[in-house]
Amino acid sequence: MGKYIVKRILITIPVLLMVTVFCFIIVNLAPGDPTDLYISENATEQQIAQMRSSLGIDQPFPIQYFKWLLNLVQGNLGFSFASRLPVIDVLPTKIIATVTLMASTLLVSYLLAIPLGIISARKQNGFVDNLITGVSFLGISIPNFFFGLALIYIFALQLGVLPTGGMETLGGSGGLVDRMQHLILPTIVLAAFYCSNMIRYVRASMIDIFAENYMRTATAKGLKETLILWGHGVRNAWVPIITVISTDIPKMLGGAIVTEQIFQWPGIGQWMISAINARDYPVLMAINLVAAVSVLVFNLLADLLYAAVDPRIRY
Amino acid sequence: MASFKKITLLIMIMFGMVFFLVACGGGEGTETTGDNDGDPSGDITSDGEEEDTLYIGLTNAPGGFNPLNASDTVAQWILRMLYPTLLEQPESLVFDGNLAESFETEDNQSFTITLRPDAEWSDGEPITADDVAYTLELIANPDVETTWGVNISSLEGLQSTGKWEDGAAGVAGVEVVDEQTLILTTKTPVDPNYIKEMIGFNVYIVPKHIAEQYEPAELANSDFATTPSVSGSIYQFVQYETDAYVQLEANPTFYKGEAQLKHVYLRVVNGTSLVTELQSGGVDMAAGGGIGVVPVSEVDTLAADDNLDFESYPGFATQFMFINNEEFDADVRLAMMYAIDREAIVEQLFRGNAEVLNSTYTSASVYFDPNVEAIPHDVDRARELLEESGFDTSQEIELTVPTGNRAREQSASLIQQNLAEAGFNVTQVTFDFVTALANVREGDYQIGLIGIPLTSDPDQTYLWSQSGTTNLGRVNDERMEDLLEQGRTSTSMEERQEIYSELQEYWRDQAFSVGLYGDFQYKVQNKELNGGIKEFWGGSLHDMHEWTKD
Numbered sequence: 001m002g003k004y005i006v007k008r009i010l011i012t013i014p015v016l017l018m019v020t021v022f023c024f025i026i027v028n029l030a031p032g033d034p035t036d037l038y039i040s041e042n043a044t045e046q047q048i049a050q051m052r053s054s055l056g057i058d059q060p061f062p063i064q065y066f067k068w069l070l071n072l073v074q075g076n077l078g079f080s081f082a083s084r085l086p087v088i089d090v091l092p093t094k095i096i097a098t099v100t101l102m103a104s105t106l107l108v109s110y111l112l113a114i115p116l117g118i119i120s121a122r123k124q125n126g127f128v129d130n131l132i133t134g135v136s137f138l139g140i141s142i143p144n145f146f147f148g149l150a151l152i153y154i155f156a157l158q159l160g161v162l163p164t165g166g167m168e169t170l171g172g173s174g175g176l177v178d179r180m181q182h183l184i185l186p187t188i189v190l191a192a193f194y195c196s197n198m199i200r201y202v203r204a205s206m207i208d209i210f211a212e213n214y215m216r217t218a219t220a221k222g223l224k225e226t227l228i229l230w231g232h233g234v235r236n237a238w239v240p241i242i243t244v245i246s247t248d249i250p251k252m253l254g255g256a257i258v259t260e261q262i263f264q265w266p267g268i269g270q271w272m273i274s275a276i277n278a279r280d281y282p283v284l285m286a287i288n289l290v291a292a293v294s295v296l297v298f299n300l301l302a303d304l305l306y307a308a309v310d311p312r313i314r315y
Numbered sequence: 316m317a318s319f320k321k322i323t324l325l326i327m328i329m330f331g332m333v334f335f336l337v338a339c340g341g342g343e344g345t346e347t348t349g350d351n352d353g354d355p356s357g358d359i360t361s362d363g364e365e366e367d368t369l370y371i372g373l374t375n376a377p378g379g380f381n382p383l384n385a386s387d388t389v390a391q392w393i394l395r396m397l398y399p400t401l402l403e404q405p406e407s408l409v410f411d412g413n414l415a416e417s418f419e420t421e422d423n424q425s426f427t428i429t430l431r432p433d434a435e436w437s438d439g440e441p442i443t444a445d446d447v448a449y450t451l452e453l454i455a456n457p458d459v460e461t462t463w464g465v466n467i468s469s470l471e472g473l474q475s476t477g478k479w480e481d482g483a484a485g486v487a488g489v490e491v492v493d494e495q496t497l498i499l500t501t502k503t504p505v506d507p508n509y510i511k512e513m514i515g516f517n518v519y520i521v522p523k524h525i526a527e528q529y530e531p532a533e534l535a536n537s538d539f540a541t542t543p544s545v546s547g548s549i550y551q552f553v554q555y556e557t558d559a560y561v562q563l564e565a566n567p568t569f570y571k572g573e574a575q576l577k578h579v580y581l582r583v584v585n586g587t588s589l590v591t592e593l594q595s596g597g598v599d600m601a602a603g604g605g606i607g608v609v610p611v612s613e614v615d616t617l618a619a620d621d622n623l624d625f626e627s628y629p630g631f632a633t634q635f636m637f638i639n640n641e642e643f644d645a646d647v648r649l650a651m652m653y654a655i656d657r658e659a660i661v662e663q664l665f666r667g668n669a670e671v672l673n674s675t676y677t678s679a680s681v682y683f684d685p686n687v688e689a690i691p692h693d694v695d696r697a698r699e700l701l702e703e704s705g706f707d708t709s710q711e712i713e714l715t716v717p718t719g720n721r722a723r724e725q726s727a728s729l730i731q732q733n734l735a736e737a738g739f740n741v742t743q744v745t746f747d748f749v750t751a752l753a754n755v756r757e758g759d760y761q762i763g764l765i766g767i768p769l770t771s772d773p774d775q776t777y778l779w780s781q782s783g784t785t786n787l788g789r790v791n792d793e794r795m796e797d798l799l800e801q802g803r804t805s806t807s808m809e810e811r812q813e814i815y816s817e818l819q820e821y822w823r824d825q826a827f828s829v830g831l832y833g834d835f836q837y838k839v840q841n842k843e844l845n846g847g848i849k850e851f852w853g854g855s856l857h858d859m860h861e862w863t864k865d
Contacts, residue, residue: 032749036756038378039386039462043784044476047464054460054535083557084379085541090557149587156595164591170560170580171368264584266559274376274558277719279749 001307005300012296016289020072023288024065027281034081034279055081057281068285077289078282082274087286090271095290097167098267101260102252104187109195110245116195117202118234124207132199139196148189148262155185165264186263190256194248201244205237212236238309246302250295366864368578369844372589372598373607376558377581381540382519383453383461388768389606393561393581394519395856399442399547399570401428402515403857405849407771408681408808410511411857414442414547414570418515423504423806430495434570436522437546442570444497448489449523451499451514453531455479455486460535466513469501504806512772516853522547549574549860558583565860574860586610593839594620599864600840604852605632605768609839611665611722617839627668628850629679630836631769634723635672636714636730636829637755637787638762646704648826651762652690653697654737655730661832663729664722668837672830674819675775679833679851681808682773684816687823697737708738715763716743717751723764726831730764755787763787764831771853773815774803779827788828794821 035051052058056067056078071078077087120132156164163169168179209215210233218228257269264270268287275283307313377390382398385391401415412418417429434442451470454463457478464477472487473479479486488500501510522545529537538544543552549571550563561581565574581602584592590613592598601607609617618625636655638648657671673689676682701708712734716727727743734741741762746754755763765787767778776799777783781791798818805811838848846862849855 030750032747032753034749036752037749043386043462044464045784046476046478047460047462048784050460079536080557082376082378083541083555084381084536085557093556152591157591160595164595164597165584165588166559166582166597170370170562170582171578261585262588264559264582264588266556271558277747277749 001304005304008300008303012300015296016292019292020069020285020289021065023285023292024061024068027284027288028061028064030279032279034281037278038081068282072289077286080275080283081280082278082283087282090283091286091290094266094268094271097265098253098256098260098269100167100183101186101190101256101265101267102249104183105190105194105252106245106249108187108191109198112191113195113198114202114234114241117199118206118229120199120203121206121210124210129203133203136196136199139192140200142192144189144193144258145262147192148185148259151185151188152262165262167266186256186259186265189259189262190252194252197248198241198244201240202237205240206233209233209236235309239306242302242305242309246298246305249298250291253291253294367576368580369576369600369862369864370598371579371581371607372592372601373581373583374586374589374602375606376583377555377561379540380543380552380555381535382521382543383450383459383463384535384540386462388604389602392602392604392606392856393563395548396550396563396579396859397543397546397548397552398519398521399434400516400519401430401447402511404512404516404771404854405851405857406854407679407851408508408512410508410515413857414447414520415515418511420507423507424501426499426501426507426510428497428499430497431570432495434547435568436524437551437566437568438522439568440522440524440545441494442520442522442547443494444491445494446520446523447497448486448491449526450518450521451486451489453521453526453534454518456531458530458532463518466517469503469505469510469513471500471502473502503804505804506806506808506811508808509772509774512770520547549856550579569860571860575863587613590617593617593623593841596622596841599844600847601837603836603838603848604630604855605836609837611668611834614666614668614837617837622842624838624840624842624847626838627835628838628852629670629677629833630852631677631679631771631833632766632836633672633677633769633833634726634764634766634831636762636764636831637760638826638828639758639760639789640791640827641758641789642761643706644704645825646700647706648829649690649824650697650700650704650706650737651734651739652823652826652829653693653700654739655733655829655831656692657829657831658692660726660729664725665832665834669832669834672833673823675769675778675822675828675830676773676815676819677769677833680769680771680773682812682815684812684819687816687819690823690826692733694733694736701738709740712739712741712761713744714741715751715754715760716745717748717764718745719748720766722834723766727764730831756785758789773811775799776803779822790827792825792827795825795827 034055034057035048039048039051056064068078075088077091079086116132120129123129152164155162162184163182167182168174172178215228215232218232253268256267257273260267260269261273271283272287373389375389377393378387379390380394382394385394399414401413402418403411403413405411414430414434415428416431418426420426430444436442451467453459454461454467455473455478466477467473468475468477470486470488472483490498492498525545526539529539534540546552546566549566549569551566553562553564555561560583563579565577567573582598586609589601589607590609593601601609617623638651661667661669661671670678671689674687714727714731716724718724731741731743751763752765754760755765777785779790779795780786780799781796798814798821802811802814802818805814836852840847843865846858
């Protein structure tokens with residue numbers, strides 16, 4: 001197992017390098033010059049040249065890339081073109097914001113989706129199944145910007161019980177309760193999608209499992225229903241569920257863009273949109289790197305978890 | 316059952332993780348902080364907000380806090396709260412003393428500036444003429460990255476870029492007489508209002524004792540530019556959480572008196588969120604002026620809200636349809652101007668909250684000449700002109716439309732339709748703003764919609780001169796160059812008004828570009844706020860230290 005992990009990590013290094021090269025090319029190929037955004041209308045040619053040199057974009061792409069890579073090895077992600085702040089100083093705040101939202105979303109989604117998916121499979125084609133399937137279709141189909149705005153309208157503007165956005169009340173007493181209140185609406189919006197999606201996976205894999213011979217054998221042996229369900233049923237459903245979770249998590253880093261915008265959640269998604277609009281190359285490269293690392297890490301974790309839940313899988 | 320236990324453990328771990336993240340995320344300690352103590356204090360109202368705290372909604376994030384290099388309006392607006400300027404401008408081209416008690420000239424070439432004797436930086440150091448001179452020297456230093464070069468370029472000893480000649484190491488036109496007095500000398504006599512706006516109102520004075528700790532070439536990328544530690548104006552910098560909010564607190568040493576509202580949060584939100592924040596009381600006011608803009612579609616809702624004050628004024632924001640002058644001659648350009656129904660755009664898209672841009676100035680400018688008659692919407696005349704010009708109407712013309720401004724995108728369809736009625740064959744090409752701007756800047760376009768924020772000073776060399784850096788229309792016209800030159804070098808306001816009236820008439824007749832509309836700016840704020848945005852937006856902050864909340 002240890003050997004396998006080391007091997008996987010070694011494979012990820014060239015993959016990550018290729019990802020950074022690819023992203024660097026794509027980011028730099030985007031039309032438009034960042035200096036256009038950071039100079040005033042009456043700037044002189046000399047000022048423009050000075051700014052290009054200060055931002056480091058006056059050199060050929062390969063040199064820019066190797067400089068970036070050299071800095072990266074030393075733990076330096078450069079500074080943001082827009083704010084001139086070191087990217088490494090801002091990145092942790094953004095990651096914490098996004099991961100907070102992600103963790104609460106996953107918790108709510110899976111806490112609801114796994115039991116609901118099982119119930120739905122157990123009562124296949126009955127009223128409860130139709131209800132759960134119907135509601136989960138609604139959750140997948142409803143556009144999150146619309147759902148988000150509707151929730152803001154009801155809970156923040158009409159009822160006044162929850163804040164409209166942000167991560168905490170600025171200038172207020174703050175605290176855990178205040179932050180939890182800010183987390184509720186964005187979590188509901190994101191969880192509506194992820195929970196519905198997960199319900200469908202759990203339901204489908206449980207229906208397959210209920211039809212397996214070993215389930216019939218367990219029932220024939222006279223085992224208790226809870227033991228059959230948890231010991232034989234759910235245990236065998238873990239592999240497909242882990243696959244979905246491991247792809248959901250990295251997706252959420254990018255998928256929360258709209259929700260973060262609506263609720264002014266100061267996470268990676270919102271930061272990425274402003275960086276794209278501002279052609280803020282160092283910020284975009286840092287976000288791409290985080291996304292690439294998270295995909296690779298969660299894929300590795302998924303592979304390790306397969307072995308943990310299914311003794312037949314060995315590395 | 317082992318599975319069940321594992322699941323319970325996993326859920327508990329996830330719960331723990333969420334609590335941990337919520338507890339450590341968002342609060343102090345993770346953001347960029349200045350040296351000031353940001354602990355909020357004061358009475359907390361039932362909803363957790365403070366009565367002495369002002370919440371301002373911005374729709375753009377600031378590009379740093381460098382007083383020497385701030386090209387974006389958001390940064391410039393916030394810097395005005397942090398660094399003193401010599402003069403205030405409560406109304407367009409009406410100047411009051413600020414850091415300067417007096418700003419006088421007898422010959423329009425030598426300006427004597429006397430500073431307030433009581434002015435101090437927030438660390439207790441006096442603000443003196445040396446700080447002013449050092450600021451101007453930094454701007455003129457070729458090693459310093461700055462946006463203010465052009466502002467000081469009229470001073471003696473400087474090139475047209477505002478930088479000193481090679482070998483020089485100072486500005487000949489700046490003389491410090493004593494701690495409170497300095498004299499600025501220009502190369503030639505100039506309109507005093509020009510110097511008052513360009514240097515007196517626009518240049519932020521920096522603390523010499525702080526700025527000189529940095530190498531001039533390093534200033535733009537140093538913490539001096541990102542986390543100001545010493546303030547000389549109304550507020551002090553506390554922290555900036557990137558793209559989320561800027562926190563400020565009252566500067567107790569401010570020479571006009573400590574601000575009544577002790578804490579300020581400038582929140583960065585999108586246009587739709589700004590509307591809900593205004594309605595819910597999450598922000599007290601929209602920053603307005605192109606940096607805190609509510610969508611036109613929401614204007615009626617906000618105007619009808621009993622808790623909000625709503626007013627709209629002509630401002631300096633404009634939208635032009637730039638025409639590549641290298642491709643289209645004057646008759647064709649004029650035909651385009653006749654063809655476009657600008658009244659309809661203003662009525663349909665802005666419900667009257669905008670004005671037709673008859674000339675290259677909006678009605679908010681004191682140089683705007685209402686007697687210069689607008690070119691009316693006249694399709695027949697457009698067709699006539701087109702026929703006379705011999706223009707091949709089968710030629711496909713591309714209209715470059717940047718995304719990101721809904722009203723502008725909608726206007727593109729009306730324009731396309733209008734031009735088609737006159738016989739033009741127009742197709743729209745849509746790009747994101749940066750790409751569109753880059754294409755237009757490089758002349759890689761035929762006609763394109765771009766917004767330009769104008770200044771109080773009427774000089775528009777940068778827009779319509781061959782040497783102008785924002786000459787998007789690629790205008791190259793001798794008469795225009797001559798008028799711009801006359802306007803720039805004239806020393807009295809009356810004389811300049813005459814020149815710029817003539818320029819407006821000539822600009823209209825030549826149709827160097829089509830002025831589409833000047834969107835009004837909105838003042839939207841909570842009724843409990845006493846103070847806020849003024850009709851002349853740029854001067855709104857002159858009494859900010861007196862603003863209060865009921």
